[in-house]
Amino acid sequence: MDATLSGHLQELRRGTVVVASLITLRTPGYGYSLLETLSQAGFEVEANTLYPLLRRLEAQGLLTSEWNTDEARPRKFYRTTEQGDALAGTLRDEWSRIDTAIGDLSVKSGSEE
Amino acid sequence: MTSLIDRYVYTALRHIPEQQRGDIDRELRASIEDAVDARVEAGEERETAVEGTLTELGDPERLADQYSGRTNVLIGPEFYPAWRRLLTLMLAAVLPIVVIIGVVVQLIEDPDIGKVIGGAVTAILNVGIQMAFWTTAVFVVLERTGAGPGRTGLKLNWTLKDLPRYEPSSVPKTEVAAGVVWPILLTAALIWQHFGLNEVPVLNPANWSFWWPYMIVALVIGAGYQIWLFRRRSYDRTVTVVNAVQQLLFAVPLIWLLATDRFFNPEFHNFADLGGGDVKHWFTVSVIVVVALGTIYDMIKVAVRGEQSRRSLPSKVPGTGNYNFGS
Structure with a gap:
């Protein structure tokens, strides 16, 4: 049963990391800092998924990056582009639409019981 | 002596296209060091912190696949049904015809029953394996090159006409x-x-x-x-x-x-x-x-x-x- 549950949860959560990253990176951040922020916010994301994901989003033009060498450890900072921000907005609208739709469904089926 | 982190990064980089290596190298090291530092701050020994971080990052070859956007399957779900249909057709329809032609040729050349049976068995094995291999190879290339059904002339979309008549x-x-x-x-x-x-x-x-x-x-x-x-x-x-x-x-x-x-x-x-x-x-x-x-x-x-x-x-x-x- 646990395997079934975790499988379905994974299906449901797929894609949410993209939205969360695009929203978080409106303030520039680097790989590990984003990982920390997301896990504190309750997103279960693995480092080996997140780091390649950031590069993919950058290749799609949703993020830009810049090396910061001011500190002892050079870090690659990512920032959400305008395009990325617009996409995040669309995804959020879709998310709330689905949430409303599911809410409507459960209200309907609840009243029939 | 190369450190554990070096070994990990090198292994991952080996499977990444050359032009991306320099950037990923620096970024991956920085991310690993950040994670190690966080673990050390939380009270771990540096050695165990490194081990824990790298274990969490997992198989470096898998990570490399993710970085380079490669699929880690031989034939993905997009191509699998077409691959199976073509392979079935080859083995069920084309192979018997090839074997029959081989038997007839053998009969004409030298109608020795042992040679005929031997030739048929050899043909089934050789031609069958060749067919399976080349069919699979073609689809693996399609999968790797990312040639979608739209970009190739291949008929991959299932239509009602593909339904068998019963x-x-x-x-x-x-x-x-x-x-x-x-x-x-x-x-x-x-x-x-x-x-x-x-x-x-x-x-x-x-x-x-x-x-x-x-x-x-x-x-x-x-x-x-x-x-x-x-x-x-x-x-x-x-x-x-x-x-x-x-x-x-x-x-x-x-x-x-x-x-x-x-x-x-x-x-x-x-x-x-x-x-x-x-x-x-x-x-x-x-x-x-x-x-x-x-x-x-x-x-x-x-x-x-x-x-x-x-x-x-x-x-x-x-x-x-x-x-x-x-x-």
Whole structure:
């Protein structure tokens, strides 16, 4: 049963990391800092998924990056582009639409019981 | 001595395209160091912190696959159904044809039963493995190059036309194909055993005055019947009658020739070599029985199909446990 549950949860959560990253990176951040922020916010994301994901989003033009060498450890900072921000907005609208739709469904089926 | 982190990063980078390596190298190291520092701050030893971080990052080759956007499957779900359909077609339809051609060629060159069987088995294995390999290789290349169905001319999208026909009335294509190929092979064998061999012909040369040409005509009629049936597309009483006539045209004279000992060449004595005894007699009886039973079976099969089709009776659909109730 646990395997079934975790499988379905994974299906449901797929894609949410993209939205969360695009929203978080409106303030520039680097790989590990984003990982920390997301896990504190309750997103279960693995480092080996997140780091390649950031590069993919950058290749799609949703993020830009810049090396910061001011500190002892050079870090690659990512920032959400305008395009990325617009996409995040669309995804959020879709998310709330689905949430409303599911809410409507459960209200309907609840009243029939 | 290379550190654990170096070994990890090198392993990952080996599987990443060269132009991306420098950037990923720096970024990955920074991320690992950040994670290690966080663990050390939380009270871990540096060594255990490194081990924990790298273990969490997991298989470096997998990570490299993710970085370079490679799929870590040989043939993905997009191509798998098309791959399976093509492979099934190759192994179920093309392979038998290739093997039959090989057997015929072997028979013409050297009709030694051992060589014929050996050749057939070798052909099944060799050609089958080649077919499976090349079919798979083509799809792996398609998968790797990311050539989607839209960009290639390949027909990968399933359409309703790909559904097999299960109606009892529809004529099985494989039976038709076999029904055309078989008379051609028999005719070739008949001509070849007389003119192609430098030895004594197996079959009675006296029959060339009438019966062998007649048999060839009957076989051609049989092939023509199969094509006629295929174009007619369904079984009915006419088919039952025509089939019975063309079957009997061939079988009755054949059995008569066998029974009256006019079939085999009296000059052909190799039967005696096969172990003495009355081999020729038993062989004749066996051929008569096989021909008679085969003819009766075929006539009944076609008649049953005709009746099922005419009355729209349900027929069993092979391999599904279902019955087809026609239309």
